[in-house]
Amino acid sequence: MQTKGSMDAEGKRSNTYIFRALYWVLGLILMVGMGGVWVILSSNRGHHGRNNTEVTRSGYDVVGAVRDGGAVQDGVTAQVGCEAESGYGGSAVGGASVKSQGGSAMRNGGAAQGEVDIYFLTGRNSKSSSGVGFTTVPVEFCSKAMELQPEVIEAFGKMRTAAAGAGIALTIISGRRNYEQQKVIWVNKWNKLQSRGIHGVDAVEHILRYSSMPGSSRHHWGTDIDINSLEPAYFTTAKGAKELAWLRANAHNYGFAEVYSPRTTGRSTGYQPEPWHWSYMPLASSYLTQYKQKIGYTLFGIPDSKNSDSVMVFSGSQFAKTVKIIENYVGGVNDPGTWKKP
Ligand SMILES: [Zn+2]
DSSP: OOOHHHHHHHHHHHHHHHHHHHHHHHHHHHHHHHHHHHHHHHHHHHHHHHHHHHHHHHOOOOGGGGTTTOOOOTTHHHHHBOOOOSOSSSOOSSSSOOOOSSSTTOOOSSOOSSOOOHHHHTTOTTSOOSOOOOEEOBGGGBSSOOEEOHHHHHHHHHHHHHHHHTTOOOOEEEOOOOHHHHHHHHHHHHHHHHHTTOOHHHHHHHHTTTOOOTTOOGGGGTOEEEESOSOGGGGGSHHHHHHHHHHHHHGGGGTEEOTTOOTTTTOOSSSOOOTTEEEEHHHHHHHHHHHHHHOOGGGGSOOOTTTTTTOOOOTTGGGTTTTTIIIIIISOOOOOSOOOOO
């Protein structure tokens, strides 16, 4: 016969068994759950790793696109940014999905006064750890898909609004280009000149009238934009001349400068005048200083087993020093010094 006490004791024991069983079940659920999270995290890492490799290989360097907080993701690009245009060497933005690379060094979108490395300066951001972020330009600002630094987009937006108030429409027709994209432009031009019998340094100088050597373009930095037209003649039409006059009178208030100004105004070497090319100086002036300090002609040299990773080689790169790319072209800019941060 069971006493009340033993029944209670039995009851307590069976309760304890139930609790223990529950405890183990909960524990198991927790372990399985955590395992799942781990699997997801691992597969994400692998996923991004693969994409980064693909991006580097295919040359469409959008690795930097979303470093600053992940504003742009797969598919979103096409909706928020401008329509892709079959312009130079393929559409820059969209395509590959790269959310972040490395992580640690990439939190500030803009890295204004910060140091940047030789990879950033030469447009090879998949190798850079400078932490500069690029953002898709809003669709109403531009004529095709493109990226710029967020600070530049913001400044352009203010300038565009002010211009609109004066009856002037400003559209960005090119923004950031990476090294690989510039190389496509360069090699296309080079090959055409070869077939026309123009070779060597003659070919280089011909291309350099309006196009940069890969690794030497200000468009690598996400600070420089081309506005409304790439035709010099356009800016002599009534419409173009009015737009240019407005920019020359007002752009400095928004941080922009006409760096490839007419040769009579502040520069004697470098590209032909480019009235369409405007540079966001609060960032770009620092990058130019750093470019002159950090980039030498060995970077345009022949790769060896030690530093092939950092060397840039393409058709005609052997003439970089002959034509003084760094002094005459990268350095061949006019900084009127009147610009200010908007
Ligand atoms: Zn330009």
